[in-house]
Amino acid sequence: MAGYGQFCPVAKAMELLDERWTLLVVRELLMGSTRFNELRRGVPRMSPALLSRRLRRLCDAGVIERRGPENRASYVVTDAGRELLPVVEALGRWGTRWIPELGDADLDPHLLLWDMHRGLNRTAMPHERTVLAFEFTDVARSSSRWWLVVNADDVDVCDADPGFEAIVTVTVGLRVLTRLWRGDIDWAAAQRAGLRVAGPAWARRGLPDWLQMSPFAVVPRPG
Amino acid sequence: MAGYGQFCPVAKAMELLDERWTLLVVRELLMGSTRFNELRRGVPRMSPALLSRRLRRLCDAGVIERRGPENRASYVVTDAGRELLPVVEALGRWGTRWIPELGDADLDPHLLLWDMHRGLNRTAMPHERTVLAFEFTDVARSSSRWWLVVNADDVDVCDADPGFEAIVTVTVGLRVLTRLWRGDIDWAAAQRAGLRVAGPAWARRGLPDWLQMSPFAVVPRPG
DNA sequence: CGGTATCCCCGTCGATACTG
DNA sequence: CAGTATCGACGGGGATACCG
Numbered sequence: 315m316a317g318y319g320q321f322c323p324v325a326k327a328m329e330l331l332d333e334r335w336t337l338l339v340v341r342e343l344l345m346g347s348t349r350f351n352e353l354r355r356g357v358p359r360m361s362p363a364l365l366s367r368r369l370r371r372l373c374d375a376g377v378i379e380r381r382g383p384e385n386r387a388s389y390v391v392t393d394a395g396r397e398l399l400p401v402v403e404a405l406g407r408w409g410t411r412w413i414p415e416l417g418d419a420d421l422d423p424h425l426l427l428w429d430m431h432r433g434l435n436r437t438a439m440p441h442e443r444t445v446l447a448f449e450f451t452d453v454a455r456s457s458s459r460w461w462l463v464v465n466a467d468d469v470d471v472c473d474a475d476p477g478f479e480a481i482v483t484v485t486v487g488l489r490v491l492t493r494l495w496r497g498d499i500d501w502a503a504a505q506r507a508g509l510r511v512a513g514p515a516w517a518r519r520g521l522p523d524w525l526q527m528s529p530f531a532v533v534p535r536p537g
Numbered sequence: 538m539a540g541y542g543q544f545c546p547v548a549k550a551m552e553l554l555d556e557r558w559t560l561l562v563v564r565e566l567l568m569g570s571t572r573f574n575e576l577r578r579g580v581p582r583m584s585p586a587l588l589s590r591r592l593r594r595l596c597d598a599g600v601i602e603r604r605g606p607e608n609r610a611s612y613v614v615t616d617a618g619r620e621l622l623p624v625v626e627a628l629g630r631w632g633t634r635w636i637p638e639l640g641d642a643d644l645d646p647h648l649l650l651w652d653m654h655r656g657l658n659r660t661a662m663p664h665e666r667t668v669l670a671f672e673f674t675d676v677a678r679s680s681s682r683w684w685l686v687v688n689a690d691d692v693d694v695c696d697a698d699p700g701f702e703a704i705v706t707v708t709v710g711l712r713v714l715t716r717l718w719r720g721d722i723d724w725a726a727a728q729r730a731g732l733r734v735a736g737p738a739w740a741r742r743g744l745p746d747w748l749q750m751s752p753f754a755v756v757p758r759p760g
Numbered sequence: 761c762g763g764t765a766t767c768c769c770c771g772t773c774g775a776t777a778c779t780g
Numbered sequence: 781c782a783g784t785a786t787c788g789a790c791g792g793g794g795a796t797a798c799c800g
Contacts, residue, residue, distance in 0.1 A: 319582050321643045321715050322652075323632030323753050324564050324625055330636070331628070332555045334773075341547050350782050359542050361774060366783060376635065385780075385781065393759065394635040401631055402547055404623040405554070409546030412599065412617040413553075420544045429545075492544050530546050536616065557793075573762050584794060589763060608762065608800075764799070772790090779784070 330375050331401070335360050339368050341402050343378060343395060345432060348388040355428050410533040414498055421488050423450055424473070426495060427460050431469045433526035439464060440481070446524075447480035450488045451508070482513035482521055497531025553598050554624070558583050562591050564625050566601060566618060568655060571611040578651050633756040637721060644711050646673055647696070649718060650683050654692045656749035662687060663704070669747075670703035673711045674731070705736035705744055720754025 318325040331337055335357060342356035354365060369389060372378045377395040382388045391398075427448065446462040461480065463470040470476070484491070486509040494504040501509075501522050511518045541548040554560055558580060565579035577588060592612060595601045600618040605611045614621075650671065669685040684703065686693040693699070707714070709732040717727040724732075724745050734741045 317640070317642065318558075318561065319642050319645065320561070320580075320648060321639050321645070321719060322561075322564070322629075323636065323719065323751075324629045325561055325632075326636040326639075326643070327628045327632030328560055332557060332560065334555060335541075337551055337555065338541065338543070338545075338548055341545070357543075359774095361776090362783065363775095363785080364773065385783090387782065394631075397631055397634065400627040401624070404627045405550045406545075406547045408617075408620055408624055409548075409550030411620065413546065413549040416544050416549075417540070419540065419542050420549070422542065422544070425543060425545075496544060496546065528546075582794095584796090585763065586765080586795095587793060590793095610762065762800090765797080767795090767797105769792105769794090771792090774789090775787090777785080780782095 327401075330371070330377075331398075333368070333371070335364060336368055336372070337398075337402065337405070339365065339372065340377065340395065340398050343372075343389060343391050344399055344402060348390055350387060350389075353389070356425075358422070358425065406530045407533050410496070410530045411536050414535070416489070416492065421492055423448075423453055423457055423460055423488055424471070426488070426492055427462060427471045429495065429528065430525060431462055431471050433528075434462070434464060434469055435524050435526050436464070438520065438523045443478065445476060445478045445480040446521075447483040448491070449483060449485045450491070451485060452487045452489070480513070482511055482517045484521070485510045485512070495528050495531070497527055497533065550624075553594070553600075554621075556591070556594070558587060559591055559595070560625065560628070562588065562595070563600065563618070563621050566595075566612060566614050567622055567625060571613055573610060573612075576612070579648075581645070581648065629753045630756050633719070633753045634759050637758070639712070639715065644715055646671075646676055646680055646683055646711055647694070649711070649715055650685060650694045652751065653718065653748060654685055654694050656751075657685070657687060657692055658747050658749050659687070661743065661746045666701065668699060668701045668703040669744075670706040671714070672706060672708045673714070674708060675710045675712070703736070705734055705740045707744070708733045708735070718751050718754070720750055720756065 317329045338357050339353060342353050345356070347353045347356055350365070354360070354362065357365065369378070373380055376392055377398065378389045378391055380387055380389055443466070444464040446464070448460045450458045457473060459473070461472040461476050463472055463476045463478065486504070487507070490504050490507045490509055493499045494501065499507070511521055540552045561580050562576060565576050568579070570576045570579055573588070577583070577585065580588065592601070596603055599615055600621065601612045601614050603610055603612055666689070667687040671683045673681045680696060682696070684695040684699050686695055686699045686701065709727070710730065713727050713730045713732055716722045717724065722730070734744055
């Protein structure tokens, strides 16, 4: 689409940033994703063709730089890209406060686990390999069971049993865990809403500390 | 277009705000415009049908409220709307720093005068009616001459001679005055680039104080 | 002044398949 | 792993005219 035909810096910024998906890709980049397929996991409903277009556009705009060989590309934010953090933060804070309601279509177990895997508080967790299991009570059988496999230096999100025994199993409705992650409700309210944790007492007690919530969870709500 | 299918508050915010023109309308509302045709002057390239759609959407989202009788409607921001100011500010700051180049299509004398009329430093100006004239050296005859008519309690933007004598006449290239307004250059650089002011000495000296620049003019530039 | 109504085009996006 | 290629539909939005 053509530009706005305005010299206003807000308009010039939006000529780039109002394109569908663009700011979500930027969000993923700012969260630390650098590889194409890593970015895709953060925006699973975006087609690879469109992601490719957006990445090129962001390169052209100087927001990111493409690095590495053709077959192992990575994308890193430039100074200009890093300075989009205040924009993303302002949007996230506003969305948190003023759009609290989620439709069923906004819920996605894979995306939720993907977000959670980034925020795990590794230092508070056991040092050996640790597996956390999640069972969603209200999701179709085929995608109701998930595992976070915490290895020495990475975390995997699995939708198939990894074979190692889970130290805890969280049984919960998808919406309840999503709202907990977003900070719409707290841990106690989640338990009242049916969240259950199975496993040894020390692990059940530790879990709330292991799972960091969304960065926007602490945003104060209106009223 | 459908939503993003994400529970992330950034995604939920962008479902509303990534629609073309929406954030520019919000900008106008935050700058104090409340009436339909007043808003239009801030987004002249937007069709009235589309502005109408956007206003309804912003009402539905709780960003603004529609008030007054059918034939004299006004739109005022709610708390949610007011809290979009940090979003607009962050975008404006980023655009100012990282998209400094303007295309010819981004220049618009009417829009420039419309922006300037809002920022006039009335207290520093003469109390009686004051007329400021602008003559753009590089704009087609039909829209090269403009006037700001400062009355007791309002300011008019005119593209036809208002009939009252101007206290000063500014002769300048459209791009130069636009860059001055944006803070890309300062007053001295604008004069070196050809800006000339005609009128009594006291008015010529006062002018830089009368004309407030864009709120983003003070944003520090990279490097 | 404050909008609606209508029309139609073209670009965007989604879907799917495929490649080095 | 990191993308391209192709295609079709849809709907957003620009233009224009019109109404209360």
